[in-house]
Amino acid sequence: MSCCQPNPKALKLLVEHSEDYEQFESEEVLTWCTGCGNFGIQNALKRALTLEGIGIQDMLMCFDIGCSGNGSDKIQGYTFHGLHGRVLPIASGAVIANPKLKVIASAGDGATFSEGVNHLIHAVRNDYPMLFIIHNNMNYGLTTGQASATTPNGVPMNASPDGVTADPLNPCELILSLNPSFLARTFTGDVEHMTEMFQAGLQHKGFACIEVMQICTTYNHATPQEWYWERVQYIRDNKKYDRTDIWAAKKAAADMENNINLGILFEDQKKVNFLNRLENRKQINTTPVEEVGYYDISRLTKAFE
Numbered sequence: 292m293s294c295c296q297p298n299p300k301a302l303k304l305l306v307e308h309s310e311d312y313e314q315f316e317s318e319e320v321l322t323w324c325t326g327c328g329n330f331g332i333q334n335a336l337k338r339a340l341t342l343e344g345i346g347i348q349d350m351l352m353c354f355d356i357g358c359s360g361n362g363s364d365k366i367q368g369y370t371f372h373g374l375h376g377r378v379l380p381i382a383s384g385a386v387i388a389n390p391k392l393k394v395i396a397s398a399g400d401g402a403t404f405s406e407g408v409n410h411l412i413h414a415v416r417n418d419y420p421m422l423f424i425i426h427n428n429m430n431y432g433l434t435t436g437q438a439s440a441t442t443p444n445g446v447p448m449n450a451s452p453d454g455v456t457a458d459p460l461n462p463c464e465l466i467l468s469l470n471p472s473f474l475a476r477t478f479t480g481d482v483e484h485m486t487e488m489f490q491a492g493l494q495h496k497g498f499a500c501i502e503v504m505q506i507c508t509t510y511n512h513a514t515p516q517e518w519y520w521e522r523v524q525y526i527r528d529n530k531k532y533d534r535t536d537i538w539a540a541k542k543a544a545a546d547m548e549n550n551i552n553l554g555i556l557f558e559d560q561k562k563v564n565f566l567n568r569l570e571n572r573k574q575i576n577t578t579p580v581e582e583v584g585y586y587d588i589s590r591l592t593k594a595f596e
Contacts, residue, residue, distance in 0.1 A: 328479030328505035335485035355398035376406025436510030526554035
């Protein structure tokens with residue numbers, strides 16, 4: 292295992308563009324628990340946006356319910372705080388209506404793989420052009436530590452003190468089974484690596500899905516930061532790894548106990564995203580939001596009087 296070293300060029304750019312970074316600063320008080328992985332995720336996202344030259348006016352951030360959703364007012368910008376498990380329909384609608392926006396969606400493991408798993412399946416299938424960040428802390432943190440679909444078997448949680456009896460879902464395995472165009476995995480203990488993965492996701496032209504292995508200092512004591520550092524390894528250290536090979540990606544994603552691979556697990560740059568598949572819009576240069584107009588419907592309503 293080799294830690295992701297600070298990128299001198301990236302740090303220099305962040306210093307040079309400190310005002311661009313500061314535009315994302317919110318006056319709201321951070322309410323996450325001490326040591327929560329969300330601090331690192333927010334830091335990495337602001338770094339990635341700054342390094343990619345994306346400003347507040349260029350993007351929309353959509354948040355689900357839960358601890359991740361509490362970030363909706365902790366980062367300055369245009370944000371939408373939706374319903375539990377429903378962040379992807381919101382984000383999909385936004386990017387279809389205005390493809391000029393960089394749309395970012397965030398949700399936890401509970402919302403993504405329980406309440407909203409149906410939306411995840413079709414977001415991957417349709418390849419909506421957006422960045423989706425999955426906060427996987429293996430529990431429902433905001434509701435005080437219930438087991439989620441990713442909680443390991445046998446781990447006791449507040450609502451299952453005798454241990455979880457169901458086998459956990461492996462997020463990356465599930466997503467790879469849906470033929471994605473981009474899948475990466477990272478870890479909240481490594482802000483540099485998260486920044487790198489978020490940048491790659493922002494650059495991707497389709498549905499960029501990133502699983503963030505996140506510590507929960509209050510409720511999930513089975514997988515503290517030390518547990519991850521003993522197990523994570525960087526896929527880029529494997530010089531023979533081919534991230535365009537989905538079978539190699541499935542093999543790399545499988546082990547969640549001893550060797551947890553971090554990095555871009557799979558990428559298909561040839562896949563055509565949802566917007567570019569629409570034959571009836573290929574000759575149209577405007578976006579749907581630019582085509583909205585006011586129409587007199589009085590004759591229509593009068594017909595029903």
